[in-house]
Amino acid sequence: MTMSLIKFEQVSFKRSDRYILKDISLTIEPGVITAIMGASGSGKSTLLNLMVGRLTADNGRITLLDQELNSRIGSGIYQLWRRMGFLFQSAALFNDLTVLENVMFPIDEHTTLPEIMQEIVAIMKLEAVGLRAAASYYPHQLSGGMQRRVALARAIALDPEIVFYDEPFAGQDPISMGVLVRLIKQFNQDLGITSILVSHDVGETLAIADKVIFLHEGKIRFDGTAHDFVRCQDPGVVQFVQALADGPVKFNMPSAHTIGEQLICLK
């Protein structure tokens, strides 16, 4: 039997009366880089937020690190979050703290290490992302790519079991993107960290992902290896991988009226 860190069983989530995700079942194995991919609005970020317990499912069962996520978990969720790292799209660093203090923050919160030890650990993490020299800088003095690397150092400060990456490559220049790709792969291989990344950057993501979960209209259309993903003949996957303007995701947003009817209404 395969051990799983995260397990979804028939999970559905809806806003108002509209299903964002419907009947999702999946497992995330330890030590694997899993990419959650799909077009904008396909439910990727919702799936990520359900995985970490920031949203509660309407139906189904979610298990994270052997703990069932449901409305009864309450403040116990904070205990679980201490065992994970999370990299937001916007880095989300604390503006009033220096880079070093940002990385020290989770260590200070969850350990009883003396301050000098906390600094040593934080400097080692900054060294791992190549930004030891920026330790005394404030976040606004860094570029967007550097901020994301600092956020990555903070996410791994406590040597988490899983790291979640929400659109890590969005808005990055090719060099920064390359650095992030390398770091994610390196942390996975060297530290054995399970990585779950939500992204729609096909090239970068498939270069490092072991497994791909592809979402379309709130349902899983593909769940398999990255190798099989690029060869998949599902029209939705083909449109996504080949960046086609029309396909299952229509170029024209569906409308209840024809263009003629709409122009008459305007008149």
Next chain:
Amino acid sequence: MSEMIDKIECLGRKTHETVWRIGHFVCFFYQSLMYHDKKFFSQFKYSLVQQGTHSLGLIVLSAAFIGMVLALQGYVILARFGAEQALGQLIAMSMIRELGPVMCSLFFIGRSCSTITAELALMRITMQIDSLEVIGVNPLARLIAPRLWAVLFVAPLLISVFISVAILGGSLVSISVLGVDYGAFWSNIATTVHFYDDIVKSLLKGLIFFFNAVAVAIYQGYFVAPQVEAVAKATTRTVVLSSALTLALDYILTSFTVN
């Protein structure tokens, strides 16, 4: 007929939304007051400075001028009846019973509450609050509880300073400029002001205004919409809503006190 049903449906939806929001507001602050974490005291000290020290300059300056203007205006009216010597009584009673808590909380809203809203809203929009959560820190315990507890200490102090400075400002103009007798000015105050009926009730009233203002500021900032103009809107809403609530609460509390 269908238009009528639509209106009733809309009214029902609005009522449901308002009741939900009030319930959410109360639960949010009840939960926040229950939490505290290991950084509580450092955050509490930060909140004392943010709410107290940062407002102090404005409070002192405005109180001095309000007291001085009140002396000038009061003198003109009292002089018509030959009651100039009661100027101290007029200034003290109006400041303690009414102007002190109300004006002080309005200045506090403009200076500190707007800062609280802007700070929390920016933290929300830049996802710093989300960061705290996923690091395993409860934002209610770290950000909200210290601010709520701090206002309970700041409010009586600021109101006391406001009233004292206003009376001192009034006394300066009354005695030095208008020629009111020094002894009459202060003895009139001493005989008419009662500790419980006037001072304690004034501080309690002010405490309610301040707590309400900070609660509105926190709520507006913490639950800000993720939009570009949201911080400006939330800050404006804080000032308008908490000022209006202060004045409405003042009427309600005064009517109870008078009765």
